[in-house]
Amino acid sequence: xxxxxxxxxxxxxxxxxxxxxxFEIPDGEFTFITGASxxxxxSLLRLLYLDDLPTAGKISLFERDVxxxxxxxxxxxxxRIGVVFQDFRLLDHLTAAENVALPLKVAGARExxxxxxxxxxxxxxxxxxxxxxxxxxxxxxxxxxxxxARAVVASPDIILADEPTxxxxxxxxxxxxxxxxxxxRLGKTIVFATHDLExxxxxxxxxxxxxxxxxxxxxxx
Amino acid sequence: MRRSSLIPFKAGGGxxxxxxxxxxxxxxxxxLGGALGASKLANAxxxxxxxxxxxxxxxxxxxxxxxxxxxxDILKSSEGxxxxxxxxxxxxxALLKPWFGATPELADLPAPAIVAVTIDPLNEPxxxxxxxxxxxxxxxxxxxDHGEWRGRAASxxxxxxxxxxxxxxxxxxxxASVVILTVRTGLSAHKENIATLRLAGAEDRYVAGLYQSRxxxxxxxxxxxxxxxxxxxxxxxxxxxxxxxxxxxLELPTYWWLVFPGVILFVVILCILAARFTVLGTLRRGA
Ligand SMILES: Nc1ncnc2c1ncn2[C@@H]1O[C@H](COP(=O)(O)OP(=O)(O)OP(=O)(O)O)[C@@H](O)[C@H]1O
Ligand SMILES: [Mg+2]
Numbered sequence: 001x002x003x004x005x006x007x008x009x010x011x012x013x014x015x016x017x018x019x020x021x022x023f024e025i026p027d028g029e030f031t032f033i034t035g036a037s038x039x040x041x042x043s044l045l046r047l048l049y050l051d052d053l054p055t056a057g058k059i060s061l062f063e064r065d066v067x068x069x070x071x072x073x074x075x076x077x078x079x080r081i082g083v084v085f086q087d088f089r090l091l092d093h094l095t096a097a098e099n100v101a102l103p104l105k106v107a108g109a110r111e112x113x114x115x116x117x118x119x120x121x122x123x124x125x126x127x128x129x130x131x132x133x134x135x136x137x138x139x140x141x142x143x144x145x146x147x148x149a150r151a152v153v154a155s156p157d158i159i160l161a162d163e164p165t166x167x168x169x170x171x172x173x174x175x176x177x178x179x180x181x182x183x184x185r186l187g188k189t190i191v192f193a194t195h196d197l198e199x200x201x202x203x204x205x206x207x208x209x210x211x212x213x214x215x216x217x218x219x220x221x
Numbered sequence: 222m223r224r225s226s227l228i229p230f231k232a233g234g235g236x237x238x239x240x241x242x243x244x245x246x247x248x249x250x251x252x253l254g255g256a257l258g259a260s261k262l263a264n265a266x267x268x269x270x271x272x273x274x275x276x277x278x279x280x281x282x283x284x285x286x287x288x289x290x291x292x293x294d295i296l297k298s299s300e301g302x303x304x305x306x307x308x309x310x311x312x313x314x315a316l317l318k319p320w321f322g323a324t325p326e327l328a329d330l331p332a333p334a335i336v337a338v339t340i341d342p343l344n345e346p347x348x349x350x351x352x353x354x355x356x357x358x359x360x361x362x363x364x365x366d367h368g369e370w371r372g373r374a375a376s377x378x379x380x381x382x383x384x385x386x387x388x389x390x391x392x393x394x395x396x397a398s399v400v401i402l403t404v405r406t407g408l409s410a411h412k413e414n415i416a417t418l419r420l421a422g423a424e425d426r427y428v429a430g431l432y433q434s435r436x437x438x439x440x441x442x443x444x445x446x447x448x449x450x451x452x453x454x455x456x457x458x459x460x461x462x463x464x465x466x467x468x469x470x471l472e473l474p475t476y477w478w479l480v481f482p483g484v485i486l487f488v489v490i491l492c493i494l495a496a497r498f499t500v501l502g503t504l505r506r507g508a
Contacts, residue, residue, distance in 0.1 A: 049420060071505065072425070075422050076422070078421070085420075089417050091227070091229075091417060093229040094227070102417075102421045105227070106418055106421050106422050154422075
């Protein structure tokens with residue numbers, strides 16, 4: 001369960017990016033985060049993948065106040081959270097397959113144990129032929145799919161996706177959307193940030209809108 | 222699946238640092254070799270002296286023959302003295318030869334009488350007590366157990382050892398510094414890369430492990446290179462005829478070659494530890 005209590009956030013001494021956020025995302029729920037460009041969607045996800053602490057209020061994750069986590073605990077929590085970064089954050093010197101394997105490798109898994117799993121993931125996102133290609137030689141959409149495969153490969157409890165359909169054509173966007181819905185059916189909690197309101201409106205999943213600070217179920221965000 | 226390092230270390234990037242490590246390992250070998258050689262030399266000097274003493278009876282102090290008898294009695298009844306034998310005139314002449322040359326008239330000169338004393342090295346007699354007894358009975362008889370000479374040899378060896386230890390500390394300090402410096406530079410150059418590893422769930426010690434294995438190899442390369450050069454230099458040094466003639470006793474102990482694996486091991490461990498603690502410290506400070 002993800003719980004935000006009166007959360008505020010700003011970068012250094014800059015302006016408040018997020019203010020007075022209160023919401024709860026139960027386990028296994030698929031939630032959209034919407035809002036105009038610059039509304040703070042990526043910043044909110046950043047708090048969820050523990051790259052920053054809230055500057056006000058309290059965030060609870062897996063029943064823990066995130067402000068009390070040690071550096072090791074942060075690492076262990078991140079193994080339960082898969083993230084599709086808006087800018088992908090792929091390592092350019094590694095192949096697509098090595099990038100996808102990263103969360104497994106840093107958690108200490110042996111290559112023999114995950115090789116097939118990684119190959120399967122890459123086939124699934126349509127990159128079976130590009131396994132040994134490095135990110136600089138991939139298109140934006142292909143990089144995005146590598147990032148998606150990496151986010152889900154370790155079967156995390158929570159998947160955070162920041163505009164995961166931003167760089168692909170509508171057909172691929174639909175496939176990716178189906179992928180996340182499928183993950184959700186498997187019990188994963190999905191937090192999906194997008195400004196593609198059309199896509200959000202097509203689905204009936206709950207949403208948190210950062211521009212208006214409302215949720216579609218009436219709870220003040 | 223190909224296997225690449227998770228941090229894109231530059232292939233030649235560590236070579237300069239390995240060279241500095243090599244230079245330090247080279248110096249460390251010489252410092253250790255010098256310390257071992259000095260100890261061995263001091264032992265060689267003092268060993269031959271520690272079982273022996275002499276008593277000199279001045280020629281000018283009356284009847285030497287009479288005094289000789291008294292001196293021998295005193296010596297033989299002293300604790301720690303195993304034997305006391307007066308040198309023959311010929312033996313004394315041989316001792317004096319370097320100063321006077323082979324003069325047949327030496328026997329006519331008032332040469333001092335000399336007693337060679339064999340003492341128990343494990344239970345050395347007290348110099349002061351013997352001298353006091355001699356003073357009471359045979360004025361002019363001087364007991365000499367080379368204590369002063371042995372003390373000076375020992376303190377020279379001690380000084381060389383201190384310098385060697387100081388040099389080793391300086392080498393260790395230089396190696397640790399160059400590791401700390403290059404690791405810090407690397408961490409800041411690969412900051413984004415490391416942030417991605419952390420976001421993928423890597424603990425700090427996992428990142429440290431990547432640096433440790435890299436610095437293990439660099440340390441090994443530098444250590445082996447430096448020790449090989451030092452080995453070659455020492456062999457060459459030893460083979461120079463002027464050196465072995467001038468310093469006949471400067472022979473290293475039989476186990477001297479242990480210096481090389483010892484220095485390599487030391488360098489490698491130092492590199493690994495310095496890399497580990499630099500990474501852990503820097504990451505914890507949030508760099
Ligand atoms: N690292 C940073 N340092 C300072 N300010 C930042 C930083 N990252 C983002 N901001 C600011 O925070 C605000 C919110 O940015 P954020 O990236 O969270 O928005 P967003 O909703 O994800 O936008 P988009 O839809 O364009 O991705 C912006 O005004 C941005 O300038
Ligand atoms: Mg964003």
